[in-house]
Amino acid sequence: MFVSEAVDATGEALEVWIDQDLCTGDGICAQYAPEVFELDIDGLAYVKGEDEELRAEPGATVPVPLPLLTDVVDSAKECPGDCIHVRRVSDRVEVYGPDAE
Numbered sequence: 001m002f003v004s005e006a007v008d009a010t011g012e013a014l015e016v017w018i019d020q021d022l023c024t025g026d027g028i029c030a031q032y033a034p035e036v037f038e039l040d041i042d043g044l045a046y047v048k049g050e051d052e053e054l055r056a057e058p059g060a061t062v063p064v065p066l067p068l069l070t071d072v073v074d075s076a077k078e079c080p081g082d083c084i085h086v087r088r089v090s091d092r093v094e095v096y097g098p099d100a101e
């Protein structure tokens with residue numbers, strides 16, 4: 001069970017979502033952070049909650065567990081589809097991913 005959630009430099013909680021429309025299904029994210037990302041039977045990656053249930057709704061998010069922040073950020077950096085988005089919960093500003101400033 002996750003004990004804490006990742007925060008950005010200002011202490012804000014972070015969450016992550018995947019744009020399945022751009023996912024190539026290569027599975028890199030699921031290798032980096034299998035606790036957060038998983039390929040479903042459709043061959044695309046989805047975020048996974050603490051309950052280990054995949055969130056199949058478009059744009060669905062899960063909290064980023066603090067111990068997994070590096071793995072989640074590395075997944076976003078390496079994602080061939082540029083479709084992993086990490087954002088602040090409070091204002092939905094992307095902090096890691098293709099739309100981060």
Ligand code: SF4
Nearest residue numbers: 023024027029079081
């Ligand atoms: S790394 Fe990106 S493109 Fe690859 S399976 Fe994960 S979300 Fe899809």
